[in-house]
Every structure is written in structure tokens, then in C-alpha cells.
Amino acid sequence: MNTLKNLRIMTYNLRNNCDVSPNSWAERKKLILELFLRESPDIIGTQECVYEQIQDMDEMLPDYDAIGLGRNGGSKGEYTAIYFKKQRFKVLEYDHFWLSDMPETIASSSWGNDVTRMVTWIRFLDMETNQQYYHLNTHLDHISENARKESANLIIKKIANFNPELLVLVTGDFNTGANTEPYKVLMEQGKLIDAWDTATGRINEGLGTFNNFNDPTGGIDRIDWILYRGDVKPGVIQIVNDQPQGQFPSDHFPVMMDLKIPMNRE
Template sequence: MSLSGPRPARRRWFLSLLAALAVAVSSVVVLTGQAAAGDARVRVMTFNIRLDADAPPKDWASRLPLVKQLMRKHRPDLLGIQEGLWHQMRGLDGVLPAYDWVGMGRQGGTRDEFSAIFYRKDRFEVLDFDHFWLSDTPNVIGSATWGNKITRMVTWAKFRDRRTGSVFYHVNTHFDHQSENARVKSAQLVLERARAFEKDVPVIFTGDFNAAAKKTQPYAILTGPDAFADTWETARDHGPEIGTFGRWTTPVPGGDRIDWILSRGRVTTDWSEIDPFQKDGLYPSDHYPVVAHVKIGK
């Protein structure tokens, strides 16, 4: 297109062109914003981040940059973590500025490991939250009565999705790795507590259950009648099924899924995957994260 002609005319034409482009760009931004606001998908991740107990390069300082890359890859809206020590929680807080979280150490306050829930603070409003311990005295901080030597607990939160208006619960936990009795009783207690939540409000349940899906009594309890659904099984599509306890190495096809994302109520799952993400042979954890794309209340 020629710009020949008197200088004032060219200037007026150029300004008109800029104005038209500004209107067009503004329209695209508005439309994009409306599309995002109407997107009902919630990306849920469960991830045992591995406590900081290993020598370099498996120490937390070496792994935190990989965790950051993993979060950028999946952009979870909700994240249930396990085994986070207080300094690891602060590290996650630093690399996840778009998130807030709820949680408490297993021995109360900042002491011992967290099973915390991270959430996008621009999208979700916390309506309520609490903790309970997996024992015969669930309201006693640090209690353990079922033969497990390590204290186990649950963190839960009730959210409102500002994007869709949906209200739901998110429950997160880490079952014991040694005592089968503790795992069974933990499953029974969590199911009992979930049934006492507000009726007809959907529930998302994330965790490291230390029990193989489809093969163990805790799984049978939690996916039985009037219980939860396994989003891996209900997903319209999913990636390869591999064992989620990676042990710092390449995945085992058909291995045991001990990290799950369960759901209850009006939740549909579009996609689920287990991600054996690594860089230069270093994994962010000895567990692989599990991700599910769900719609809640739809």
C-alpha cells in the first residue's frame, strides 16, 4: 500500500490505522478474557515432592528448579502435595507466586511434614478448611493409634470457583507406608468424614495412598458404593499407565498406581496422566505427579 500524498494526509491516515488496530487488539483481548472466564476445566495435581533427606543432586535445592519447571508445564489449578517440610513449603511458596495454600505440619504448626493444598488465589476463594489426624482421636494433633510409627493426617478445604461459581471440597492426605491396618482404617475414616461434608457438594481427593489401585483394600473401600470414583478410570482419555513411585528412575509400564486423584459427586474427568518428568537424568521427586483435568459441578 502506498503512503504517497501530502504529509498531513499521510499522518491522518496513519493515526486512523493505529486507532483501528487498537480497537481490533482490544476486541481480541476482551474475547480471550471471556473465553478464559468461561473455561470450567480445573487442572488437579497430586504430587509427593519427597522430603529433603537426600544428598546432592537429590537434595531439595537441586530439585526445586525442576519442580518449578514441572508446575509451569502443567499449570495446576489445585495441587495436593505430600512430604513437604517447612523449608520446602517456603521454597514452593517462592516459585509459585500465583498460589496460596492451606496446611499444617503433622505435629502441629510448622513441625514435621505437610500434606498441603495449593490453589490459584485469583481463581478460588477458601470458604472453610481444617485438618484431622488419621487415628482413633482424629482431633488430637500428632496422634497415631493404628500401629503406624509415623503420624498421618488430612488437610481439607472448601472452595468456591470464582470462574464458574461452583463450590467443592478438596481433601489431601498421605497414608502410612508400613501398616496395612493403618491404611485400611485411614480409608474408612476419610470416607466417613467426606460423607459428613455438605450434601451434594462435589469432592476432589488427592493423595499418596501407599496402596496399589485396583489391588488393595484401601482402594476398594474408597471406590466402593457411595464412595469416590477414580479419575484415572473415569477419564475420557489418559496417558500411559505407569507406576507412580518412580524411585528416581525411568517409569515401569503397568506398575502400581499408589498416588491417586479421586472424585465424588458432580465431577467429570476429561484427561488424566502420570508424568515421569526429568531433566538430564534428575527427577524432581521419587514419585511421579498425577494430573487430572476435571469439570466440577457440571
């Protein structure tokens, strides 16, 4: 019988640093750090951080490394950075692409996007299981349904170029609920699985994930997803609804999932 090792994945839109008190980044970052230290995710797909926040995150999380790029190139614009425990993971390759008709062109935009959108991806070696897998992290457009659908199509095309024998993980803020057209593209055409559907248990099942700094219910939709395809056993999934003294660490609640990864004995 294969030995299984736990892998804890989180997706978290951390909100950029444009807000004033009580939702300023200076006030929120300590709450985010407390959440990370308590939950100890192995990999975190983040959305929206700008370079100043990336610098803070790097300082706050010395046990993690990160891969990311500003969506407008270099340090400019928001990141879809992926954080990972550096003692557990080795980066074998990584890249970025833009959600447009010209995906290799930095800051390109198509399909009615309100702003530039992109994907960061990594192929990891998990040194605790000797398994390799891909992790893609994204943030789809908040205005255009067409842009979200075309972005989903592009993500599926990119995944098709990956080694089909390896586990694929996809995290992100998809800015739409389940069973919409972008969701159907990823599930039906991309053969991805929504971890929400296969989890052995759901914590805070009745919540949405966009709290807008003022809604403890998280709104009506679960717009932040963890998707996967490959040889894993799903565990418990949770919408983490921290609100210490009524303060929200971000305008989104993170979603966190435990997956069981088989050990590779080769």
C-alpha cells in the same frame, strides 16, 4: 446446555528434603517449578514437604496460596499442603484431622502407623464457575495395611459430614495399589470414583508413580490417586514422568487430571 470450565487437579508427593546430591531439594526444586509452570494445575495436593520446603514453594509460586500444617503440629513434620490459584479460588473453610482413633488430636497415631498421618481439607468457592467443592489431601502409611484401611474408613466418615450436594475431590499418596482393601473402602463404601477409570484418555498408562529416583517405569503400582464424587465430566489423566537430563524432580511422578465443571448461573 451447561457451559463447562476446565479444572486441572494434580497430586504430587514432592519428597522431603533429606536427600543428598543429585536428589537434594536445592537441585530438585527448580525442576518442580518448571513442571508446575508448564502444566499450570489449578489445585495441587502435595505430600511430604517440610517447613523449609513450604517456604520455598511459597516463594516459587506467587500465583498460588496454600493451606497446610505440619503433621506434628505447627511447622513440625511433613505437610499435606494444598496449593491453589489465588485468583480463582476463595477458601470458605478448612481444617485438618489426624488418621487415628483421636482425629482431632494433633500428632495422634493409631492402627500401627509407622509415623503420624493426617488429612488437610478445604471447601472452595471456585470464582470462575460459582461452584463450591471440597478437596481432601492425604498421605497414608507406608508400612501398615491395617492403618491404610482404617484411615480410608475415617476419611469416608469425615466426608459423610460434608454437604452431600457438593463435589468432593480426594488426592494423595496412598502407598498402595488399586484394588487393595483401602482402595475398596474408598470406592465401595465411600462411593468415590477413581479418575483413572473414567478418564477420556490416559497418558503414560503403563507407568507406576513411585520412581524412587531411579526407575523411569515408576514401579509396578499406581499409588498416587485422584478420586472424586459429584457433578463433573472427566477429561484426560496423565502420569507426568519428567526426567530432564536423567534427573527426577521427586521420587514420585505426579498425577494430573482435567475435569470439566459446570457453571453455576445462580
